[in-house]
Amino acid sequence: MINKxxxxxxxxxxxxxxxxxxxxxxxxxxxxxxxxxxxxxxMNVKGLTCISNNAxxxxxxxxxxxxxxxxxxxxxxxxxxxxxxxxxxxxxxxEVELVPQGTLVERCRAAQSGFPAIFTPAGYGTEVAEGKExxxxxxxxxxxxxxxxxxxxxxxxxxxxxxxxxxxxxxARNFNPAMCGSAKITVAEVEELVPxxxxxxxxxxxxxxxxxxxxxxxxxxxxxEQLTVRKKA
Amino acid sequence: MINKxxxxxxxxxxxxxxxxxxxxxxxxxxxxxxxxxxxxxxMNVKGLTCISNNAxxxxxxxxxxxxxxxxxxxxxxxxxxxxxxxxxxxxxxxEVELVPQGTLVERCRAAQSGFPAIFTPAGYGTEVAEGKExxxxxxxxxxxxxxxxxxxxxxxxxxxxxxxxxxxxxxARNFNPAMCGSAKITVAEVEELVPxxxxxxxxxxxxxxxxxxxxxxxxxxxxxEQLTVRKKA
Amino acid sequence: xxxxxxxxxxxAKEVKDGYYVNLGIGIPTLVANYVRDDIEVEFQSxxxxxxxxxxxxxxxxxADLINAGKQTITTLPGASFFDSSLSFSxxxxxxxxxxxxxxxxxSEEGDIxxxxxxxxxVKGMGGAMDLVASAQNIIVAMMHTxxxxxxxxxxxxxxxxxxxxxxxxxxxxxxxxxxxxDGFKLLERAPGISVEDIKKATEGQLIVDGEIPEMVL
Amino acid sequence: xxxxxxxxxxxAKEVKDGYYVNLGIGIPTLVANYVRDDIEVEFQSxxxxxxxxxxxxxxxxxADLINAGKQTITTLPGASFFDSSLSFSxxxxxxxxxxxxxxxxxSEEGDIxxxxxxxxxVKGMGGAMDLVASAQNIIVAMMHTxxxxxxxxxxxxxxxxxxxxxxxxxxxxxxxxxxxxDGFKLLERAPGISVEDIKKATEGQLIVDGEIPEMVL
Numbered sequence: 044m045i046n047k048x049x050x051x052x053x054x055x056x057x058x059x060x061x062x063x064x065x066x067x068x069x070x071x072x073x074x075x076x077x078x079x080x081x082x083x084x085x086m087n088v089k090g091l092t093c094i095s096n097n098a099x100x101x102x103x104x105x106x107x108x109x110x111x112x113x114x115x116x117x118x119x120x121x122x123x124x125x126x127x128x129x130x131x132x133x134x135x136x137x138e139v140e141l142v143p144q145g146t147l148v149e150r151c152r153a154a155q156s157g158f159p160a161i162f163t164p165a166g167y168g169t170e171v172a173e174g175k176e177x178x179x180x181x182x183x184x185x186x187x188x189x190x191x192x193x194x195x196x197x198x199x200x201x202x203x204x205x206x207x208x209x210x211x212x213x214x215a216r217n218f219n220p221a222m223c224g225s226a227k228i229t230v231a232e233v234e235e236l237v238p239x240x241x242x243x244x245x246x247x248x249x250x251x252x253x254x255x256x257x258x259x260x261x262x263x264x265x266x267x268e269q270l271t272v273r274k275k276a
Numbered sequence: 277m278i279n280k281x282x283x284x285x286x287x288x289x290x291x292x293x294x295x296x297x298x299x300x301x302x303x304x305x306x307x308x309x310x311x312x313x314x315x316x317x318x319m320n321v322k323g324l325t326c327i328s329n330n331a332x333x334x335x336x337x338x339x340x341x342x343x344x345x346x347x348x349x350x351x352x353x354x355x356x357x358x359x360x361x362x363x364x365x366x367x368x369x370x371e372v373e374l375v376p377q378g379t380l381v382e383r384c385r386a387a388q389s390g391f392p393a394i395f396t397p398a399g400y401g402t403e404v405a406e407g408k409e410x411x412x413x414x415x416x417x418x419x420x421x422x423x424x425x426x427x428x429x430x431x432x433x434x435x436x437x438x439x440x441x442x443x444x445x446x447x448a449r450n451f452n453p454a455m456c457g458s459a460k461i462t463v464a465e466v467e468e469l470v471p472x473x474x475x476x477x478x479x480x481x482x483x484x485x486x487x488x489x490x491x492x493x494x495x496x497x498x499x500x501e502q503l504t505v506r507k508k509a
Numbered sequence: 510x511x512x513x514x515x516x517x518x519x520x521a522k523e524v525k526d527g528y529y530v531n532l533g534i535g536i537p538t539l540v541a542n543y544v545r546d547d548i549e550v551e552f553q554s555x556x557x558x559x560x561x562x563x564x565x566x567x568x569x570x571x572a573d574l575i576n577a578g579k580q581t582i583t584t585l586p587g588a589s590f591f592d593s594s595l596s597f598s599x600x601x602x603x604x605x606x607x608x609x610x611x612x613x614x615x616s617e618e619g620d621i622x623x624x625x626x627x628x629x630x631v632k633g634m635g636g637a638m639d640l641v642a643s644a645q646n647i648i649v650a651m652m653h654t655x656x657x658x659x660x661x662x663x664x665x666x667x668x669x670x671x672x673x674x675x676x677x678x679x680x681x682x683x684x685x686x687x688x689x690x691d692g693f694k695l696l697e698r699a700p701g702i703s704v705e706d707i708k709k710a711t712e713g714q715l716i717v718d719g720e721i722p723e724m725v726l
Numbered sequence: 727x728x729x730x731x732x733x734x735x736x737x738a739k740e741v742k743d744g745y746y747v748n749l750g751i752g753i754p755t756l757v758a759n760y761v762r763d764d765i766e767v768e769f770q771s772x773x774x775x776x777x778x779x780x781x782x783x784x785x786x787x788x789a790d791l792i793n794a795g796k797q798t799i800t801t802l803p804g805a806s807f808f809d810s811s812l813s814f815s816x817x818x819x820x821x822x823x824x825x826x827x828x829x830x831x832x833s834e835e836g837d838i839x840x841x842x843x844x845x846x847x848v849k850g851m852g853g854a855m856d857l858v859a860s861a862q863n864i865i866v867a868m869m870h871t872x873x874x875x876x877x878x879x880x881x882x883x884x885x886x887x888x889x890x891x892x893x894x895x896x897x898x899x900x901x902x903x904x905x906x907x908d909g910f911k912l913l914e915r916a917p918g919i920s921v922e923d924i925k926k927a928t929e930g931q932l933i934v935d936g937e938i939p940e941m942v943l
Contacts, residue, residue: 044777044804045744045766070556070593071579073572096593123632124579132631141624141631144555145597145639152594157818157860159395159413164601164642168620168673171638180392180422189413201573206768206777206804212478213573213590214557220592224821240803245445246479248592250776250806252746252768252821265572268579271564277560277587278527278549303773303810304796306789329810356849357796365848374841374848377772378814378856385811390601390643397818397859401837401890404855434790439551439560439587446790446807447774453809457604473586481809483559483589485529485551485604498789501796505784 044239047207047257052078055230055256059195061088062115066151066196066222067095067105071124071268074215075104078232078260079197083108092116094191096147096218098128103266109137118191120144124268143171146188148218153190154225155253160189193226199260200249203233207251208242216248224253232260277472280440280490285311288463288489292428294321295348299384299429299455300328300338304357304501307448308337311465311493312430316341325349327424329380329451331361336499342370351424353377357501376404379421381451386423387458388486393422426459432493433482436466440484441475449481457486465493511682511699511724516650518543518726520609520680523648529553531600531640533610534578536650540609551587553605555636557596560588577636600636601643608644610637612651612676614666617713619676619688621649622668634671641672653681653710660712662686662693683707685724692716697724728899728916728941733867735760735943737826737897740865746770748817748857750827751795753867757826768804770822772853774813777805794853817853818860825861827854829868829893831883834909834930836893838866839885851888858889870898870927877929879903879910900924902941909933914941 049055056079059065065083069075080099083091084107091114098117099106108114109127116138122128131137142150143165153161162185166172176187198219201212209231211219223229236259282288289312292298298316302308313332316324317340324347331350332339341347342360349371355361364370375383376398386394395418399405409420431452434445442464444452456462469492511519513536521543524530531553532538541561544550552561554576561576562583570581599605614622621641624634641647654660662679679686684707685697692714695707698721708715728736730753738760741747748770749755758778761767769778771793778793779800787798816822831839838858841851858864871877879896896903901924902914909931912924915938925932 044802045746045768070577071575073556073575073579119633121633121635129631133628139631141633143634143638143642144593144636145601148593148597152815155819156815157397157820159416159418161394162392163639164390165639166634167642169638169670171634183392185392204804208804208806210478211590211592213571214554214575215573216590216592217557218593221594224815224819244775244777244801244805244807245443247806247808250808250812250816251804252770252776252816267570267572267581268575269581270570271580271582272567272570273564275566277585278529278551303794304792306773306792306796352850354850354852362848366845372848374850376851376855376859377810377853378818381810381814385598388602389598390603396856398856399851400859402855402887404851437587441587441589444807444809446788447771447792448790449807449809450774451810454811457598457602477558477560477584477588477590480589480591483591483595483599484587485553485559485599500787500789500798501792502798503787504781504797504799505787506781508783 044206046205047251047254048205049256049258051258052082055258056082056086059086059088062090063194064092064192066193066226067093068198068219068222070096070217072100072104072266074199074217074219076197076199076232077263079230080104080107084111089113090115094118094193096120096144098122098125100125101127118142120147148221150188150191151221151225154192155221155223158190160187162187191225196222196226196229198222198229198231200231200233202235202237202242203231203257204237204239204242205257206239207231207254207257208247209249209254210242210246211248220249223249228255229253231257233257234260234263277439279438280484280487281438282489282491284491285315288491289315289319292319292321295323296427297325297425299426299459300326301431301452301455303329303450305333305337305499307432307450307452309430309432309465310496312463313337313340317344322346323348327351327426329353329377331355331358333358333501334360351375353380381454383421383424384454384458387425388454388456391423393420395420424458429455429459429462431455431462431464433464433466435468435470435475436464436490437470437472437475438490439472440464440487440490441480442482442487443475443479444481453482456482461488462486464490466490467493467496510702514539515726516680516682519685519724520648520650524550524607528606529604530607531555531605535611537609537611538578553599555596555600557591557593558584558588560585597639600639603643603645605644607646608640609648609650610640612649614661614663614668615649615676615679616663616666617692619674620666621671621676622666623671625669627669637671641675647676649676649679651681653683660710662711662713664713683710689716694718695721697722699724727919731756732943733897733899736902736941737865737867741767741824745823746821747824748772748822752828754826754828755795770816772813772817774808774810775801775805777802814856817856820860820862822861824863825857826865826867827857829866831878831880831885832866832893832896833880833883836891836905837883838888838893839883840888842886844886854888858892864893865895865897866893867897870900877927879928879930881930900927906933911935912938914939916941
């Protein structure tokens with residue numbers, strides 16, 4: 044068993060530098076690598092390009108990095124619910140590449156899987172396709188989209204072991220699996236680091252080969268963005 | 277919950293006709309849809325094109341269909357361990373398209389996922405790439421391979437429910453997941469059909485949306501191709 | 510004239526037995542509440558869940574269980590979780606039978622715009638571009654006119670597009686329309702709304718063929 | 727001269743701490759038995775398992791647990807199962823550090839042929855084409871000559887190729903060789919084998935630079 048465990052978040056972040064490209068897991072605030080993000084704020088690295096479906100909210104998640112102007116460019120599919128983001132984008136302070144959600148995840152997976160590019164129908168006929176190769180297959184039009192290249196991927200899982208094996212919970216899975224192994228170094232933080240051998244090999248979502256560093260995360264806030272409930276009858 | 281359960285293998289095979297293209301899950305004899313294959317023999321459909329990593333052995337798996345000359349064309353990555361196969365192929369009675377294993381599974385997944393084609397490095401510079409588009413990305417050469425088109429996919433899972441959700445066991449998973457939803461109709465047979473709601477939604481390998489029919493399989497032989505053991509000390 | 514709930518109720522009638530349905534944010538989310546309960550339907554959300562149920566009871570919400578609108582949800586028996594990649598395999602691979610989403614504009618050729626107002630508002634397309642480029646069956650739920658009273662059913666969309674030639678049906682507060690080769694074909698009027706009202710509110714080519722029935726909700 | 731076990735033992739020394747290794751059928755499979763036990767290594771098999779252990783004890787075999795050679799296996803703590811698609815993501819995505827496989831022929835430019843003898847034998851390429859097109863580090867394990875005594879280290883391969891310019895190192899019953907821009911560079915001799923013996927058995931360009939040490943197993 045190849046041991047991927049590191050002592051803490053600081054050790055896990057070793058090598059992260061200004062101007063790097065980072066993949067950050069999560070959908071909205073669900074399943075985001077809270078420890079890694081908070082540590083990026085503390086490290087004060089600047090000029091970052093972040094590949095992440097969303098940009099957090101004003102005071103949580105990647106919103107914290109936006110607030111401190113640490114992010115040069117965001118590559119995302121949806122960035123609503125974040126006033127500071129919208130302000131920086133409309134004023135031109137922040138570069139933004141908006142990518143259809145399915146394309147975003149598949150450009151991650153392409154990097155993970157050794158594919159240089161994909162043909163997807165998403166965005167055909169829109170400004171997303173401008174300047175890109177278009178091709179017809181079986182009467183339908185497709186856009187050629189390239190695999191991402193990133194320095195670090197930060198993901199969050201529910202359970203993991205020192206071998207780097209990961210299990211996600213509910214819809215906190217989202218973009219995290221496709222980002223594992225999609226950057227030069229993948230850092231996984233887990234709510235619970237369990238002993239090697241205690242996870243069922245049949246039920247592992249991401250095998251350890253895709254993860255370079257793993258650590259036990261701390262103090263998860265797991266904030267809910269839109270609390271919707273019904274009353275008990 | 278949308279109910280996919282059918283009473284038995286005969287009902288599951290409804291609509292299978294001569295000259296169709298079938299995907300068949302499994303690796304060697306591991307994880308093959310034994311009930312579906314045996315029923316294809318019984319139905320005596322002819323002129324089939326089979327997409328399957330292997331072709332069974334002389335007296336088991338797809339070898340049974342080869343023996344009865346029901347297969348016109350095999351699309352596989354490895355067809356050793358089958359004398360009748362080799363004879364039919366070398367004599368020209370059987371058409372064979374040999375496809376690199378990673379390409380084979382990804383052409384299934386492309387069909388499942390709505391991708392028309394993929395660029396893969398496998399086979400570049402070999403006869404596999406002949407007549408296909410070659411393209412360089414970042415200094416490396418890739419071959420354009422097309423998504424499969426199939427009428428039926430037959431897969432075998434360990435557990436499943438009437439919603440069509442599937443869980444595979446060990447290395448019997450192999451090609452089965454990528455074939456689910458990759459043909460017009462996907463038929464899953466399971467060792468154990470469990471009540472809906474008894475599978476953990478977090479641990480389902482293939483969601484039911486990819487499966488059109490599911491049934492409880494019978495009399496699994498699960499033959500071992502190469503028994504390798506060590507003596508107890 | 511219909512309110513948002515009325516639009517949701519009318520669209521719910523388009524949901525058929527055995528359908529897998531993806532609901533967009535806003536009015537489409539409400540559709541789930543009005544689907545007949547004697548048919549089998551499963552709701553998919555592109556962030557990674559199939560078999561969504563109603564909102565959780567107070568105090569039973571789980572931060573790890575949300576829909577694409579980031580709302581807390583529950584699941585029904587037979588549900589499954591999966592990653593974003595497999596989720597868009599369901600969508601792009603046309604395994605989802607019906608997509609219902611909102612729009613800022615729809616053109617008479619079935620183009621749709623719903624993600625950007627240049628210089629003013631950019632929220633992003635989320636999964637909408639994948640959905641409209643892939644779905645066989647797309648219904649748009651929206652108001653017939655914008656806040657300024659201008660038609661949202663146009664000859665050509667003025668805003669950046671989300672997809673081209675993809676919308677099949679539109680349900681607004683005023684009408685049900687089908688997108689045909691010749692333009693918006695009027696199928697039904699909202700209660701109390703005349704064909705004349707709909708003509709006035711529709712900039713794109715409107716086809717009125719014979720008597721137009723009033724919707725039954 | 728080495729036997730198959732000797733070749734496996736010599737290749738085992740190429741396996742480094744922290745390596746994920748894919749072993750082909752035949753001699754490569756034997757390598758696992760001779761890797762130092764003070765380093766951390768995991769074996770991947772392309773049919774869908776990472777963290778393979780030894781063969782099972784008699785009576786403990788499981789038909790659902792095999793390697794790519796269809797042999798019954800066991801797993802070690804930390805192992806995982808996955809589908810063929812994710813398995814080839816590991817391979818194609820260069821997450822596997824070392825690939826060891828057999829060959830019928832290797833050319834001095836690093837081309838490899840191991841899947842077909844036209845008109846005579848066609849077993850198929852299995853995962854070999856993906857492995858050789860993707861791996862950064864490929865070691866070929868084979869006999870230096872075929873049964874007819876002809877060299878398998880050639881100027882050009884005569885058989886249909888599996889991959890081009892991909893082989894980095896070759897371990898045969900006679901020698902260890904590195905594939906360089908100028909040809910096969912002789913690194914080590916097998917016990918009892920002279921440089922002259924190796925020259926005779928090598929059709930492709932052989933580079934002998936200085937004293938060639940005998941292998942230490």
